[in-house]
Amino acid sequence: MSNLELQQYLFDVQGYLVIENVLNPEELAALNQLIDQQELPTPGKVQRFGSAPDGSGFLDWGKPFCNLLTHQAIMPILRFRLGDCFRLDRIYGMYMRAGMPRGRLHADYGATSPTSGSQPGEYFPFRDNQVTNGFVVVTWVLSDTGPDYGGFCCIPGSHKSNYKLPPQIDQAPEDAPCVIIPNAPAGSVILFTEALTHGTAAWRGKHERRSLLYKYCVSHMVWTSRRVEPPANVELTPRQKILFGDPGDPHRFFPSLFDGFESEHVV
Numbered sequence: 133m134s135n136l137e138l139q140q141y142l143f144d145v146q147g148y149l150v151i152e153n154v155l156n157p158e159e160l161a162a163l164n165q166l167i168d169q170q171e172l173p174t175p176g177k178v179q180r181f182g183s184a185p186d187g188s189g190f191l192d193w194g195k196p197f198c199n200l201l202t203h204q205a206i207m208p209i210l211r212f213r214l215g216d217c218f219r220l221d222r223i224y225g226m227y228m229r230a231g232m233p234r235g236r237l238h239a240d241y242g243a244t245s246p247t248s249g250s251q252p253g254e255y256f257p258f259r260d261n262q263v264t265n266g267f268v269v270v271t272w273v274l275s276d277t278g279p280d281y282g283g284f285c286c287i288p289g290s291h292k293s294n295y296k297l298p299p300q301i302d303q304a305p306e307d308a309p310c311v312i313i314p315n316a317p318a319g320s321v322i323l324f325t326e327a328l329t330h331g332t333a334a335w336r337g338k339h340e341r342r343s344l345l346y347k348y349c350v351s352h353m354v355w356t357s358r359r360v361e362p363p364a365n366v367e368l369t370p371r372q373k374i375l376f377g378d379p380g381d382p383h384r385f386f387p388s389l390f391d392g393f394e395s396e397h398v399v
């Protein structure tokens with residue numbers, strides 16, 4: 133079984149995947165230095181930085197942020213869940229300091245989602261050996277996160293649950309053994325489906341939490357009328373540019389991110 137098949141299996145079973153050692157120390161330092169240069173306000177009530185839409189958010193801060201858009205470590209995995217045609221719906225960074233409280237557990241699909249009572253849109257059922265799901269988050273971990281510190285937390289497998297999140301877990305996720313904080317050292321990437329029940333655990337680390345979140349969805353799906361704009365000062369590759377295209381039907385009105393990009397390490 134190839135490593136990719138293993139990743140596919142684990143992503144499907146767990147609803148998330150951690151891949152360690154994707155960014156090397158130089159790449160991490162470059163990203164962290166560019167964030168330092170922004171002189172952001174001390175995190176507290178505000179936990180997010182560099183958000184878009186509107187504008188380009190942290191993509192405007194330099195090429196290292198744009199290099200992550202179509203990184204070879206994530207593209208084959210995004211393809212499992214989003215098919216060949218997908219767009220960048222939104223981005224933001226998260227930073228946290230010791231003592232900052234948790235966020236609420238949530239999911240964007242299924243019984244726990246805020247829209248669970250509404251008519252579903254086009255639905256992609258699971259077919260053997262092929263899973264598609266409209267919305268995937270790629271979190272680039274720029275400082276260590278995990279059970280000792282806090283950060284991203286989730287209920288593994290909850291993307292397949294048919295029941296609403298029980299109030300006992302909602303009110304005290306830190307006491308629920310089913311809620312875990314995956315270990316993800318700096319340089320890791322976490323991919324998760326927004327169907328997974330997930331959230332932000334309180335931060336206990338002495339160091340600052342820093343993560344960059346890139347959220348991708350199938351090409352014909354949008355959440356708002358606002359769009360992430362391509363950065364003004366960085367020349368994007370043709371493949372990266374596709375992510376900023378107007379929403380449209382896959383292949384008919386929105387091009388593939390894989391056809392013709394074989395030279396970019398497409399698996």
Ligand SMILES: O=C(O)CCC(=O)C(=O)O
Pocket residue numbers: 226269271283284285330331332333343345
């Ligand atoms: O990484 C985190 O703290 C969770 C972020 C989150 O809830 C999300 O991306 O939807």
Ligand SMILES: [Fe+2]
Pocket residue numbers: 238330331
């Ligand atoms: Fe979320």
